[in-house]
Amino acid sequence: AAGVIQSPRHLIKEKRETATLKCYPIPRHDTVYWYQQGPGQDPQFLISFYEKMQSDKGSIPDRFSAQQFSDYHSELNMSSLELGDSALYFCASSYRTVQETQYFGPGTRLLVL
Amino acid sequence: KNEVEQSPQNLTAQEGEFITINCSYSVGISALHWLQQHPGGGIVSLFMLSSGKKKHGRLIATINIQEKHSSLHITASHPRDSAVYICAVNYSGGGADGLTFGKGTHLIIQP
Numbered sequence: 001a002a003g004v005i006q007s008p009r010h011l012i013k014e015k016r017e018t019a020t021l022k023c024y025p026i027p028r029h030d031t032v033y034w035y036q037q038g039p040g041q042d043p044q045f046l047i048s049f050y051e052k053m054q055s056d057k058g059s060i061p062d063r064f065s066a067q068q069f070s071d072y073h074s075e076l077n078m079s080s081l082e083l084g085d086s087a088l089y090f091c092a093s094s095y096r097t098v099q100e101t102q103y104f105g106p107g108t109r110l111l112v113l
Numbered sequence: 114k115n116e117v118e119q120s121p122q123n124l125t126a127q128e129g130e131f132i133t134i135n136c137s138y139s140v141g142i143s144a145l146h147w148l149q150q151h152p153g154g155g156i157v158s159l160f161m162l163s164s165g166k167k168k169h170g171r172l173i174a175t176i177n178i179q180e181k182h183s184s185l186h187i188t189a190s191h192p193r194d195s196a197v198y199i200c201a202v203n204y205s206g207g208g209a210d211g212l213t214f215g216k217g218t219h220l221i222i223q224p
Binding site for chain 1: 146148154155156157158161199201210211212213214215216217
């Protein structure tokens, strides 16, 4: 069965650079969630989209933005990268919100030097 | 602050033992999730509960909404069950669909 696809899987950036992470949900899933997991930390919810509209917002920094496109894939744009942005970024998808299981992608490991 | 508490934080057991991991939360939820994270980082959804009990293979998850408590049980544990088990909740409220995570239980099953 198709799973959530994230790209790239690994990314190395310098401070103050920008990065774009991509997430391709499971086919027919209409909701995408972004989470950030710092080293040794539990995941933190950043933002979610349902039917291409922002659905819920968590602890996403103002330097980050995200959107969901007409084909339901989502992109997380990160600007003015800081050392503290080094983390594992997970995307998850579900069909509708709240009452549905969230299926997680393998994550993008971002290292900011 | 909406918190999710898990216990124990670390658990080492022998193969074949019955394992219980507990999760409590502070305010009303619409759903509770049990997740498994392996050392490589990937997260797998095990259960989503809003009431009662669910079973999948050797895994059983229960939830008591009144007591704001859930348990994950593993029967006949095996070394391949070694992983971090995470409890996460959807808090009640319009549009609140991002998960709030507990800090995880690091489980090691020794042969």
